[in-house]
Amino acid sequence: MKELIIATRGSKLALWQSEHIKALLEAAHDDLKVSLKTMTTKGDKILDTPLAKIGGKGLFTKELEDAMLRKEAHIAVHSLKDVPVVFPDGLKLAVITARADVRDAMLSEKYTSLENLPQGAIVGTTSLRRRMQLLKIRPDLIIKNLRGNVNTRLRKLKEGEFDAIILASAGIKRLGLEKEVKYFAPIDQSIMIPASGQAALGIEIVDEEAVEKIVSVLNDETAIIETAIEREFVAKLEGGCQVPIGINATLHGDVIDVSCLIGLPDGKEILKESIQIQKENYKGVGTALAQKMIDAGARDILKRAEDMALNVIFED
Structure with missing residues (x-):
């Protein structure tokens, strides 16, 4: 060829x-x-x-x-x-x-971090996963939907529609846009678990x-191992972007740290798990984690999450 x-x-x-x-x-x-x-x-x-x-x-x-x-x-x-x-x-x-930087990031013209956002700040994201985790730690925030390409989203931020917006760090860095806003603050994975396959x-x-x-x-072998776990997890839960699911596997030497969560978009009900496994045992881990979530009621939560998203959140 x-x-x-x-x-x-x-x-x-x-x-x-x-x-x-x-x-x-x-x-x-x-x-x-x-x-x-x-x-x-x-x-x-x-x-x-x-x-x-x-x-x-x-x-x-x-x-x-x-x-x-x-x-x-x-x-x-x-x-x-x-x-x-x-x-x-x-x-x-x-x-x-x-993979590049797997973290989500907060971008703002006024505030340096999530912690420094004022009460009732307006934050832009259309990701149910991000919405869920933001409202879990900051239920006072007002989350508004944000569509469009990266440049459109940055323009809306600069025009004052939002106090902050949440985007994937990798995309911002790939386009060299970190300097386009006053504050670019990657969010630690312990605070916001990324999406399957992110970066x-x-x-x-x-x-x-x-x-x-x-x-x-x-x-890339490392990325293949990490994302195999993540994609297994999502596949078992039969979850797309209509439901809030976070899953991240990170390989350190011969050890893999895995964190995952599912829940309601309002952050009021969340199932969360974190485990550590040996690299050689990675196959099937995503499926097993998802089954553990299912046994704890994940399917019911995700069905309610989808109904909440389509009938309440996206009616804005």
Whole structure:
């Protein structure tokens, strides 16, 4: 294969991710040309409605997947946290790259940290996971929905619509936007557990041996182990972005620390677990943790969480 085509969204972050993978692949294969096929997804077009209400993060991948199935592209590069755990026939997740900073971050023009936000501060996020954890530690905060690409969200912050907004640290750093706001404060994982797959890139491919051989050089063992646990957990709970789920696995040498939680978007009812395991025992841990949550009532909580999200929160 002499040319590899990447299907990509046209947002700045999506283009950064695709250009990043393009550069890595061309560096790894002297005779390979990589080109980008840019397109707009349904998730890019609908900017006034929360994702959970219109079908979830898969809205950002369907058009890219359709292009690959039509043989118009060979691969697509996604933020792994946006990648569903089930793929259409003919496609597969072939690569998980090394992770960047997995933490969420608070951005503000006025306040240095979550702790320093005043009573009743307005915080922007459309993530139910972030909403849940914010209200758990600061029930006085007013959480308002925040859609749009990263630059749109920063503009809304600068225009004074919010006292602070919450975004993934990795995306901000990849675009070099830390200096665009007065205060950029990553949030410790003990305070806010990240989403499954956060800060890793996932490369989805047409299920062809030649394509997989080309991209497989970008796989990262640590990220594969960590995100296997996280994605197992979400798959067992059958949870998408319509429900608040946090799960993070971090490998330190031969030991993996795992923290997870599910609950209601208002933060008033939460199930949380933290364990430490040996690296060699990582397979099945995500599923076992999810089953423990299910035994403690997770399915009922997540059903109520979804009803709360769709019928109350997203009616704003």
